[in-house]
Amino acid sequence: MCGIIGVHDQERAAEMAMLGLFAEQHRGQESCGMAVSDGRRLKLRKKMGLVKQVFTPELLAELRGNIAIGHVRYPTCGSATEFNSQPHTVETLSGPSFALASNGDLVNYQSIRNDLESKGVYFASDNDGELLIKYIVYQVEKCGKSIVEGIKSLMENIKGAYSTVLATREELYMFRDPNAIRPMVWGIRSDGVVVAASESCALDILGIREAMEVRGGEIIVSGKNGVIKDSVDAEKLRGVKSFNHCMFEHVYFSRPDSFHFGENVYRVRQAIGQQLAEDDDCQADMVVPVPDSANFIALGYARKKEIPYEMGLIRNHYVGRTFIKPEQTIRDESVHQKFNTLPFFFQDKRIVLIDDSIVRGTTIRNLIRLIKNSGANEVHLRIGSPQVKYSCYYGIDTPTKNELIANKLTLEKIREYIGADSIKHLSINKLRKTVHKPDDYCYACFDGNYPIKPERELDREKYNDS
Numbered sequence: 174m175c176g177i178i179g180v181h182d183q184e185r186a187a188e189m190a191m192l193g194l195f196a197e198q199h200r201g202q203e204s205c206g207m208a209v210s211d212g213r214r215l216k217l218r219k220k221m222g223l224v225k226q227v228f229t230p231e232l233l234a235e236l237r238g239n240i241a242i243g244h245v246r247y248p249t250c251g252s253a254t255e256f257n258s259q260p261h262t263v264e265t266l267s268g269p270s271f272a273l274a275s276n277g278d279l280v281n282y283q284s285i286r287n288d289l290e291s292k293g294v295y296f297a298s299d300n301d302g303e304l305l306i307k308y309i310v311y312q313v314e315k316c317g318k319s320i321v322e323g324i325k326s327l328m329e330n331i332k333g334a335y336s337t338v339l340a341t342r343e344e345l346y347m348f349r350d351p352n353a354i355r356p357m358v359w360g361i362r363s364d365g366v367v368v369a370a371s372e373s374c375a376l377d378i379l380g381i382r383e384a385m386e387v388r389g390g391e392i393i394v395s396g397k398n399g400v401i402k403d404s405v406d407a408e409k410l411r412g413v414k415s416f417n418h419c420m421f422e423h424v425y426f427s428r429p430d431s432f433h434f435g436e437n438v439y440r441v442r443q444a445i446g447q448q449l450a451e452d453d454d455c456q457a458d459m460v461v462p463v464p465d466s467a468n469f470i471a472l473g474y475a476r477k478k479e480i481p482y483e484m485g486l487i488r489n490h491y492v493g494r495t496f497i498k499p500e501q502t503i504r505d506e507s508v509h510q511k512f513n514t515l516p517f518f519f520q521d522k523r524i525v526l527i528d529d530s531i532v533r534g535t536t537i538r539n540l541i542r543l544i545k546n547s548g549a550n551e552v553h554l555r556i557g558s559p560q561v562k563y564s565c566y567y568g569i570d571t572p573t574k575n576e577l578i579a580n581k582l583t584l585e586k587i588r589e590y591i592g593a594d595s596i597k598h599l600s601i602n603k604l605r606k607t608v609h610k611p612d613d614y615c616y617a618c619f620d621g622n623y624p625i626k627p628e629r630e631l632d633r634e635k636y637n638d639s
């Protein structure tokens with residue numbers, strides 16, 4: 174769960190990258206970083222904290238250059254330290270310098286790392302981004318390959334999710350894993366500036382209206398010779414025709430004003446709500462979303478059922494996203510700090526409460542208690558996704574299997590535990606109806622069908638943040 178940005182060629186590239194990262198702040202709030210090239214050297218700045226706190230006007234003034242890559246991080250693997258933050262940089266003896274920022278997790282991290290270490294490559298962190306850059310540098314330095322050839326070798330050998338930007342002193346590279354798991358878009362502004370980002374909302378803020386997908390297995394280079402594209406045979410590497418975009422990006426993570434995987438996130442969320450409402454005979458006085466990620470799911474549900482849609486839960490936007498705070502103690506406190514109810518509002522009402530997913534069950538339990546304490550007669554919970562029963566290996570911080578409430582309790586026991594009067598999830602079949610190309614998606618956290626088999630069970634030695 175991270176966001177990336179890449180900018181070329183604009184003398185205030187760092188300012189543009191900062192704005193792009195700010196638009197992607199929802200993807201990670203622990204740390205942020207940026208590497209900027211002025212054509213002679215790459216400067217790196219990274220720190221724990223939010224984008225606008227870290228990248229002050231004073232710091233941006235130090236980062237003059239026409240190429241910038243940046244990263245906001247939520248640590249899915251590797252500890253929450255500055256050390257594990259991105260971008261990673263490598264200076265080489267033969268000249269080129271590299272900086273890399275990536276979104277996604279690798280599933281054969283350990284075997285690739287072991288192999289590189291056996292060849293004398295040193296690692297300073299346990300972050301996947303460092304593995305990617307060290308792999309490419311090894312291919313270029315020791316195997317005499319071009320950077321594009323090095324990236325192709327990476328795609329043939331490293332498995333998992335990686336939407337990546339790589340900067341040298343003179344070029345910006347953008348590439349994405351053959352499965353195209355995490356989102357990645359790019360565009361060209363009318364003045365020729367090229368921008369790559371995790372989400373199109375970052376391109377919007379930088380004046381690029383037309384977002385294009387960086388396709389799975391594609392490599393795009395923006396340099397002195399303009400934009401050059403190359404690719405591997407992604408279908409052959411995947412072994413199947415279809416991509417494996419993360420369905421959870423639509424359900425929860427991405428901003429509703431983003432467009433990726435050929436879909437508008439806002440529309441998908443509304444369609445999820447409509448599907449959820451179909452065949453639901455629940456009688457209620459109003460539909461209330463858990464803000465913000467369930468807002469549009471609830472809107473779709475309310476319209477379909479013709480029940481009034483009301484914002485009965487008030488969210489404090491300065492707390493941060495509960496799900497992406499890494500420690501359980503911080504999560505628990507955040508729930509109470511984050512939401513409040515309008516007491517008069519729920520008095521003697523039957524409520525349909527809509528949320529996007531249930532992971533540990535902590536947030537929704539506290540919310541239902543709040544709503545009932547505010548006078549609601551009934552709270553019927555409707556969830557815009559199937560039960561989350563399996564861990565994610567591709568860069569989303571779902572916890573280990575035995576921490577997921579759907580693995581510990583039956584649905585009826587979950588209903589009792591969270592205090593709802595009824596509970597229903599969207600089925601996978603109905604979720605598939607909300608997108609144009611349902612076969613191009615990963616649903617593994619719902620059904621356990623992993624498109625790329627992980628090297629080993631989710632291991633919190635490496636995934637040590639939950």
Ligand code: SF4
Pocket residue numbers: 354418419420421422564565566567568569615616617618619
């Ligand atoms: Fe997304 Fe779930 Fe697949 Fe992970 S397992 S990529 S969260 S759909």
